[in-house]
Amino acid sequence: MTETSLPIQGEPTQGQPTQGEPNRGDPAQGGRTGDQRPRRSRSAWLFARDLLIIFVIALLASVLIKTFLVRSFYIPSGSMENTLQIDDRILVNQLEPGLMPLSRGDVVVFKDPGGWLPPAVEPTKNPVAAALDWVLQGVGLAADNANDHLIKRVIGLPGDHVTCCNALGQMSVNGVPLDESAYLKLPDGVSAVSQQPFDITVPANSLWVMGDNRYNSADSRFNQDKPGKGFVPISNVVGRAILVTWPVDHWTWLDNYGSVFSGIPDEPAAASPAATPSALEPPGAPGAVPSPAVESPLAALAGAAASSGSPGSGSVAGSG
DSSP: OOOOOOOOTTOOOTTOOOTTOOOTTOGGGTOHHHHHHHHHHHHHHHHHHHHHHHHHHHHHHHHHIIIIIEEEEEOOSSTTTTTSOTTOEEEEETTTTTTSOOOTTOEEEEEOOSSSSOOOOOOOOOHHHHHHHHHHHHTTSSOOOOTTEEEEEEEEOTTOEEEEOOTTSOEEETTEEOOOTTTOBOOTTOOOSOSSOEEEEOOTTEEEEEOSBGGGOOOGGGGTTSTTTTOEEGGGEEEEEEEEEESGGGOEEOOOOHHHHTTOOSSOOSOOOOOOGGGGOOTTOOOOOOOOOOOOOOEEETTOOOOOOOTTOOOOBSOO
């Protein structure tokens, strides 16, 4: 007669889980089969949520930077050569002049004071493309409408007495002659820094601006017959151009050449006689060059506006 062994009380029989051990195949007891899908679904949702949060933060940061700090523009014309070349991309610091004052020599982007640029013709777009452009411009991912902006160098601040030219062809600010050879582009054989003489005093809250390509820039000199008499209201200034970002081999910080303007007193010197056309032609200099043509506007890029004026120059996607 065979003996049958009985299980000792408390000892699990074969195939039964020990006390406290979940049944690995039973979803009700926390087995693997039941919790895999919920965990994967939760992980996918958390990943999508994090992506959405990152996207929204990046979007807000882009809008805030473009609105308050920095904007980007491209240069369509040659009026600021050789400082800026055609198709250069630049960054503009919008904290100036709002929080920081402008200085003589700063390169600034500003809105057309009135009549400096010809009327812009807006291209025709279908509603879908127009709406998409509007959204991308708002977040700084596409060029915005900067067809009414220009870029120039500040020569005269409010109250400055600016004249041109002396016997050496130099311009003077408050009686101090300027050596602008560090940044000017002049025609071969020409020493006079302007083909047109002038004698002006900058009114309050305004600027006198000129292009570095002096014989190919329709700047303050050639807009004295406009409502603003050639002066740029400081309130029209978008900001100071600080950096060339593209192309790579043009990367550079934009200098305001403070040494050129050092020593200029805040108060103008005693009034001097207005320059005469003959003063523009020192011995050996060729005849005066014709006035430049109409300015072109700047073109602005994502996150920017500036312009550099010059005959036949394009718009600065921010410049004219």
